[in-house]
Amino acid sequence: MQKKLLHNLRYSGIIEGISFLVLLLICMPLKYIFHKPGFVLVFGWVHGALFVLYAYFVIKAWVVRKWTFKKAFRIGIASVIPLGTFFTDKEIKKEEDGL
Numbered sequence: 001m002q003k004k005l006l007h008n009l010r011y012s013g014i015i016e017g018i019s020f021l022v023l024l025l026i027c028m029p030l031k032y033i034f035h036k037p038g039f040v041l042v043f044g045w046v047h048g049a050l051f052v053l054y055a056y057f058v059i060k061a062w063v064v065r066k067w068t069f070k071k072a073f074r075i076g077i078a079s080v081i082p083l084g085t086f087f088t089d090k091e092i093k094k095e096e097d098g099l
Contacts, residue, residue, distance in 0.1 A: 005064055006096040009057040013078075013085035013092070016054040019047040024082060054079050065095075 027039040055076060062072035075092070078084030 002064060003096055003099040005057065005061055006092055006099070009054075009061050009075075010089055010092050010096065012050065012054045012057050013089055016047070016050040016079055017083065017085035019043070019050050020079070020082060020085075023047050051079060054085070 023040070023043055027043045030036040031040045058072060058076040058079075061067060061075075062069075067075075075088045078088040
């Protein structure tokens with residue numbers, strides 16, 4: 001069960017990270033340069049839902065895996081930094097492979 005949890009955390013982080021990059025690099029320029037706000041409206045909602053899913057898995061891993069607050073905070077805060085979830089993926093994969 002714990003391996004599945006870390007697997008879900010990793011993949012939700014990758015998907016959340018991709019959605020963040022799409023929002024920043026595609027949707028925001030479409031809104032502010034080409035005056036097409038609809039993409040941000042729709043994709044912003046999708047990204048928000050993926051962010052909540054990622055946060056859920058971080059909190060669940062914190063409780064189930066008995067992570068320190070520092071580790072859970074660091075992995076959680078990675079989702080608000082562009083490319084952050086890609087950097088934490090390696091650490092989570094190492095822990096997943098150790099199970």
